[in-house]
Amino acid sequence: MGHREDLLEGAKRCLLAKGFLRTTARDIVKESGTNLASIGYHYGSKDALLVQAYVELIESVGDTFEPGWGAEREAAAPAGSLQRFRQVWDGIIRSVPQSRAIWLLSFELLFQGDRLPEVRKLLAEAQVEGRKGILTMFNGVPERELDEESVDTEGRLYQTLLNGLMVQWLFDPDSATTADQLTEGLRRVLDAASGN
Template sequence: MGHREDLLEGAKRCLLEKGFMRTTARDIVKESGTNLASIGYHYGSKDALVAQAFIGLVEDVGDAFSEQFLDGGTNMAPAGSFERFQEVWEQVIRTFPEARGIWALNLEFVLLSDRMPGVREVVAGVQGEGRKGLIPLFNGRSESDLDAETVDTEGRFYQTLLNGLVVQWLFDHDSATTAERLTEGFRRVAGAASEASEHPPAVRPTS
């Protein structure tokens, strides 16, 4: 690997070991076997490098999960079904123990991002890609076929659920919501909404 890749991998290891606030440029240089000038040359600043390292860690988890899940082929439940919804979340939750350090890092970023404006700006710019990557797991469509409205609605829905599950699991994984309970809750909410749409309450005449 060249210095650019060495810096990125070194920054990833530093983040997992020390977190955002305790990771310094000198830590990254020492871990990667490079020099301070390389950070500016390849990434512009330490914040930009740390942001790319964080994004890379999250993408690594997503890629590993997608490969594991999508390899199921015909064994997967039909796209868009409640069974598929539960199946995906079961797989996601199974990744939490191995990826605990990354999810804890994610929570630290959420809590402290206002103290890292340079990192926050870069990470905020790729949030849409994260939403887009979740959707195919549930509806079976290719990312290239997704329109902006789908990403901004369905993608946000799945991303919100994921963030909530992560926080619950980090706080107390024994009491965190299971895929089964999440699916049953979704089934009930969807059923009630469908019922209300089919049988709207009568409008009382105004006097």
């Protein structure tokens, strides 16, 4: 690996160990075996590097959300079905123990965003990509083929559900909503909306 990749990997380890606010440029340099000048040369700033590291950490968690992930691998249900809805949420919930540190980091950034306006701006831009990524898991449409309106409506719905679900699972896993409960709730809402 070159300095750019070493910095990114070192920044990921620092984020998971210390969080965003407590990670210094010197921490990253020490963890990556590079030098301070490398951060500016390759990423422009420490914050830009940490944002890139955070985005890659979140993307790696998102890769585990696919239906059929894990030991209980089942065939992916048809896109848009209630079964697919349950499968995706089940995959997300199963990933929580392995990704807990990343989700805690997400909430650190959420609550400290006012102190880091440049970081907040970069992360706000990354949210659009997050909406695309989660939407495609439910509707089966490749990200490059998603229309803007679907991303801005359905993608926002799934992103909102994801954030709320993560709050529950981080706060108290024993009382957190399950994939079956979430799916049954949606089924009831759909039945009520259609007059059944």
